[in-house]
Amino acid sequence: MTSPARRRPSVADVARAAGVSVGSVSNVLNRPDTVLPETRERVEEAIRSLSFVRNGPARQLRRGTITTVGAIVLDIRNPFFTDVARGIEDRLALDDHTLMLASSDDDPERESKYLRMFEEHGVLGLLVVPTSSAHEHLVEIQERGVPVVLLDAPSSTTDMPSVSVDDVAGGTLAMAHLLSLGHHSVVFLNGPHTIRQCQARRTGVDRAVEAAGLAPDRVVDEVTLTTMDASGGDAALAAWIARHGGRAPDAVFCVNDLVAIGVQRRLRRHGGSELLARTAIVGYDDIDVAAELAQPLTSVRQPTHEMGYAAANVLLHGAERSDAEHIVFQPELVVRASTVQDPAASSTRP
Amino acid sequence: MTSPARRRPSVADVARAAGVSVGSVSNVLNRPDTVLPETRERVEEAIRSLSFVRNGPARQLRRGTITTVGAIVLDIRNPFFTDVARGIEDRLALDDHTLMLASSDDDPERESKYLRMFEEHGVLGLLVVPTSSAHEHLVEIQERGVPVVLLDAPSSTTDMPSVSVDDVAGGTLAMAHLLSLGHHSVVFLNGPHTIRQCQARRTGVDRAVEAAGLAPDRVVDEVTLTTMDASGGDAALAAWIARHGGRAPDAVFCVNDLVAIGVQRRLRRHGGSELLARTAIVGYDDIDVAAELAQPLTSVRQPTHEMGYAAANVLLHGAERSDAEHIVFQPELVVRASTVQDPAASSTRP
DNA sequence: TTGTACGCGTTATCAC
DNA sequence: GTGATAACGCGTACAA
Numbered sequence: 001m002t003s004p005a006r007r008r009p010s011v012a013d014v015a016r017a018a019g020v021s022v023g024s025v026s027n028v029l030n031r032p033d034t035v036l037p038e039t040r041e042r043v044e045e046a047i048r049s050l051s052f053v054r055n056g057p058a059r060q061l062r063r064g065t066i067t068t069v070g071a072i073v074l075d076i077r078n079p080f081f082t083d084v085a086r087g088i089e090d091r092l093a094l095d096d097h098t099l100m101l102a103s104s105d106d107d108p109e110r111e112s113k114y115l116r117m118f119e120e121h122g123v124l125g126l127l128v129v130p131t132s133s134a135h136e137h138l139v140e141i142q143e144r145g146v147p148v149v150l151l152d153a154p155s156s157t158t159d160m161p162s163v164s165v166d167d168v169a170g171g172t173l174a175m176a177h178l179l180s181l182g183h184h185s186v187v188f189l190n191g192p193h194t195i196r197q198c199q200a201r202r203t204g205v206d207r208a209v210e211a212a213g214l215a216p217d218r219v220v221d222e223v224t225l226t227t228m229d230a231s232g233g234d235a236a237l238a239a240w241i242a243r244h245g246g247r248a249p250d251a252v253f254c255v256n257d258l259v260a261i262g263v264q265r266r267l268r269r270h271g272g273s274e275l276l277a278r279t280a281i282v283g284y285d286d287i288d289v290a291a292e293l294a295q296p297l298t299s300v301r302q303p304t305h306e307m308g309y310a311a312a313n314v315l316l317h318g319a320e321r322s323d324a325e326h327i328v329f330q331p332e333l334v335v336r337a338s339t340v341q342d343p344a345a346s347s348t349r350p
Numbered sequence: 351m352t353s354p355a356r357r358r359p360s361v362a363d364v365a366r367a368a369g370v371s372v373g374s375v376s377n378v379l380n381r382p383d384t385v386l387p388e389t390r391e392r393v394e395e396a397i398r399s400l401s402f403v404r405n406g407p408a409r410q411l412r413r414g415t416i417t418t419v420g421a422i423v424l425d426i427r428n429p430f431f432t433d434v435a436r437g438i439e440d441r442l443a444l445d446d447h448t449l450m451l452a453s454s455d456d457d458p459e460r461e462s463k464y465l466r467m468f469e470e471h472g473v474l475g476l477l478v479v480p481t482s483s484a485h486e487h488l489v490e491i492q493e494r495g496v497p498v499v500l501l502d503a504p505s506s507t508t509d510m511p512s513v514s515v516d517d518v519a520g521g522t523l524a525m526a527h528l529l530s531l532g533h534h535s536v537v538f539l540n541g542p543h544t545i546r547q548c549q550a551r552r553t554g555v556d557r558a559v560e561a562a563g564l565a566p567d568r569v570v571d572e573v574t575l576t577t578m579d580a581s582g583g584d585a586a587l588a589a590w591i592a593r594h595g596g597r598a599p600d601a602v603f604c605v606n607d608l609v610a611i612g613v614q615r616r617l618r619r620h621g622g623s624e625l626l627a628r629t630a631i632v633g634y635d636d637i638d639v640a641a642e643l644a645q646p647l648t649s650v651r652q653p654t655h656e657m658g659y660a661a662a663n664v665l666l667h668g669a670e671r672s673d674a675e676h677i678v679f680q681p682e683l684v685v686r687a688s689t690v691q692d693p694a695a696s697s698t699r700p
Numbered sequence: 701t702t703g704t705a706c707g708c709g710t711t712a713t714c715a716c
Numbered sequence: 717g718t719g720a721t722a723a724c725g726c727g728t729a730c731a732a
């Protein structure tokens with residue numbers, strides 16, 4: 001047991017132990033080639049024996065510059081966001097930058113807390129999946145000189161750069177697929193329209209219907225979910241069936257894969273595997289298990305990793321551009337057995 | 351467009367704008383009650399108009415103390431670890447501490463990189479799910495005065511505190527359950543024994559068999575997986591069936607739920623729903639979708655959130671104790687339709 | 701109650 | 717090539 005509260009060794013301690021000046025120690029650490037091999041060896045030996053580690057805060061204070069980027073996503077547990085985060089990290093690694101990641105849980109208060117934390121820390125820039133559509137505080141931060149890139153939220157109203165995915169196209173992809181299979185009556189289990197993505201997907205659905213020369217209100221039966229998970233999908237479909245005298249829908253489009261899994265469960269309980277087999281189901285997000293289900297799920301996949309990578313890219317290159325960049329990625333439909341018994345082409349691009 | 355590279359305002363700038371001294375500004379920030387309401391108002395007004403934000407590094411450099419804890423897990427995407435991280439965060443929030451989270455991807459090099467990053471940052475302490483069983487570098491860090499708590503890895507050989515879950519008990523729970531259902535021949539799809547958890551679960555399996563008065567090598571047929579995911583489970587079971595002339599096993603214990611999902615898929619392809627229905631399957635981890643599958647999965651659940659919470663607790667209270675604390679949590683069996691057609695008791699504790 | 705001056709550990713700038 | 721020293725922004729003891 002050593003004394004519990006001893007001070008960390010500083011460059012001065014290292015210099016003393018090596019019999020050189022602090023300047024030389026600093027040079028060994030930052031510009032090793034500008035120092036004689038002999039003294040360098042002495043310094044390195046001292047560093048080892050004292051087990052010296054740099055003091056990051058002091059270093060940052062002096063240099064002003066920093067290599068850390070902050071990112072805030074809605075929910076780390078959601079594979080969509082972890083994939084995005086990994087994309088960010090991979091891009092940052094190319095420039096030897098590191099990522100500080102936080103999860104807002106869709107809570108504006110938590111978001112503010114982390115924003116201030118990151119700003120006080122002096123991050124190089126910020127990548128944010130915003131909780132609300134009000135970006136004032138983000139604009140303020142940007143005006144203070146911290147570059148901000150919006151993620152998964154197009155910022156057409158501001159001059160803040162953004163990277164998002166085309167949810168309208170996603171809705172269109174899913175609906176067009178169901179229409180092409182001959183379904184002229186589709187139940188759409190959607191989230192509330194206060195969520196931008198949900199509203200956009202509905203718009204996309206309508207476009208597909210109109211493109212087929214049909215009327216949206218005759219084809220689409222939209223149901224608003226209370227919770228966007230498996231139990232929510234299960235309950236919503238059960239209620240629909242009850243409202244329709246025990247009849248199940250022919251085709252269902254779900255706002256995400258978990259909801260679709262709930263729908264599958266409800267259909268199986270209500271009419272067994274035969275009912276499940278003859279009902280077309282399309283999910284969203286293409287989560288890992290979507291392909292592993294009893295009835296593999298047709299789903300709309302979003303280029304998550306690329307989104308994160310691109311967002312980090314915009315952030316690092318942003319200073320070179322004068323105008324804000326707005327990148328919109330396109331989703332992709334992955335066709336599986338839940339809509340086609342023998343999926344020949346496993347995926348198509350729009 | 352303002353000038354792009356202007357300096358952040360400092361307390362001196364605030365003091366000048368408010369017509370007071372830097373000391374008063376500092377007092378307003380840190381001890382608001384020791385300053386006259388009038389001057390405080392002036393300072394706060396200046397802070398607002400300059401949109402001053404504290405410089406974290408300078409603050410930390412001066413104070414020495416810090417409120418950030420670092421944690422490194424194997425894989426953020428794994429729900430097990432995200433739950434643990436959330437437990438950590440919830441505990442830290444009680445003391446107004448914050449978490450910096452990183453994922454090592456089971457790569458010792460990434461682990462080292464983050465360890466040095468955290469140490470240079472001057473974290474309050476470190477919570478680590480170690481990549482390898484060699485903890486030398488962690489011991490070194492601890493000796494430099496940074497408290498370290500091991501997560502999901504018991505450290506009987508060192509005096510480093512640890513929080514883990516009893517994998518032997520988990521193996522016993524699963525196997526005892528299968529034995530109680532009358533299965534005297536069980537296929538165990540396990541990971542390589544170089545992974546401590548896998549080896550421990552095998553030990554637990556053997557104990558259950560011996561407790562039933564049977565011989566492990568006659569009852570347990572262990573197969574080592576190449577990949578511990580759905581496709582790995584699918585392939586391993588397909589190979590087993592091929593080796594046994596097309597016969598499928600009566601009972602399968604899988605090292606995690608994804609493997610079990612692959613097993614379900616293979617069984618359904620090989621012998622349809624009837625075969626699936628009469629095969630007993632037990633998974634591990636109790637991931638979210640386990641309950642949502644076509645055949646809800648019996649699984650061994652680990653108290654993830656509690657583990658993280660407890661680990662953070664040990665870290666924060668660690669300085670008060672002289673001896674290292676070793677906490678071991680007990681897993682829990684969640685019984686579902688994959689082993690029991692009508693699960694009456696949905697869960698039992700050991 | 702408010703103002704002044706110093707120090708935290710590092711890096712950069714200059715003499716030597 | 718190496719050494720001495722100022723400066724980064726903030727907190728705080730001490731003086732006023």
